[in-house]
Amino acid sequence: MSKHAVRRSFDRAAASYDAAARLQRNVCRLLLDRLAEPAPARILDAGCGTGYALGLLAGRWPAAKVVAADFAPSMVTIAGGGVCADIEALPFAAASFDLYWSSLSFQWCDAGRAVSEAARVLAPGGRLAVSSLAPGTLAELQDAFAGTDRHRHVLDFPPADVLASACATAGFTALKLERRTLRFHHGDLAALLRELKALGANQVGTRRRPGLMGRAAWQTVEHRYEAWREAAGLPATFEVVLCTASKPTS
Numbered sequence: 001m002s003k004h005a006v007r008r009s010f011d012r013a014a015a016s017y018d019a020a021a022r023l024q025r026n027v028c029r030l031l032l033d034r035l036a037e038p039a040p041a042r043i044l045d046a047g048c049g050t051g052y053a054l055g056l057l058a059g060r061w062p063a064a065k066v067v068a069a070d071f072a073p074s075m076v077t078i079a080g081g082g083v084c085a086d087i088e089a090l091p092f093a094a095a096s097f098d099l100y101w102s103s104l105s106f107q108w109c110d111a112g113r114a115v116s117e118a119a120r121v122l123a124p125g126g127r128l129a130v131s132s133l134a135p136g137t138l139a140e141l142q143d144a145f146a147g148t149d150r151h152r153h154v155l156d157f158p159p160a161d162v163l164a165s166a167c168a169t170a171g172f173t174a175l176k177l178e179r180r181t182l183r184f185h186h187g188d189l190a191a192l193l194r195e196l197k198a199l200g201a202n203q204v205g206t207r208r209r210p211g212l213m214g215r216a217a218w219q220t221v222e223h224r225y226e227a228w229r230e231a232a233g234l235p236a237t238f239e240v241v242l243c244t245a246s247k248p249t250s
């Protein structure tokens with residue numbers, strides 16, 4: 001998927017995003033729990049989306065200056081302002097931040113480039129906190145679509161060790177990598193796809209809108225997804241990677 005398409009998709013989704021952001025909220029809280037003191041003075045939220053983490057970070061460290069960055073202009077606007085920028089090529093000087101935070105944006109990026117930019121903009125002794133998605137994410141959806149057509153409906157999420165080796169290559173130390181499986185339930189498949197779409201992740205869910213699929217193909221997908229149904233509804237699994245590391249002091 002081209003970077004241009006990802007950016008356009010998130011830009012369009014910005015207004016409807018917060019209502020659907022159960023995953024984002026849970027992951028931000030898990031990532032914040034993995035950060036110890038001391039308080040960082042300057043924080044970058046890279047791929048800030050609508051800015052949910054900004055309030056969490058400011059709540060934990062009220063004296064910190066938090067800068068938000070995202071390449072989708074509508075996201076930056078809804079976040080309350082910030083810098084419209086690609087996190088693979090940040091417009092900040094070296095050593096500008098003490099904490100580099102990025103939640104659920106790396107799965108859209110080249111992890112090597114994003115981590116090397118993180119290393120550059122962090123001051124010596126600065127910390128990295130990144131969450132991303134790993135293979136197994138939306139496995140039910142992948143299964144339901146399997147064999148229906150020639151389109152790929154679920155993004156190829158990179159394995160967690162891609163992030164780990166990018167951190168090692170960029171010189172980070174004290175690397176901690178944890179995997180958590182989160183599952184959310186939906187009343188039906190249309191509701192699940194609406195939520196993915198509102199997250200800007202519509203390419204993750206389906207390449208073509210359900211309405212554009214043949215009726216028979218859509219019914220097959222719905223039927224196959226029903227096999228996954230649990231008491232709480234249709235599950236969607238997210239394999240979350242939580243990564244923290246430090247930039248050496250010298």
Ligand SMILES: C[S@@+](CC[C@H](N)C(=O)[O-])C[C@H]1O[C@@H](n2cnc3c(N)ncnc32)[C@H](O)[C@@H]1O
Pocket residue numbers: 006007010011021024025028046047048049050051052053069070071072075085086087088102103104105108109199200
């Ligand atoms: C799933 S949202 C997560 C937003 C937010 N961090 C949160 O936790 O709610 C992913 C965000 O990453 C942004 N993004 C993806 N690739 C990016 C890139 N290369 N540079 C800047 N932002 C990017 C998208 O525009 C979107 O706002």
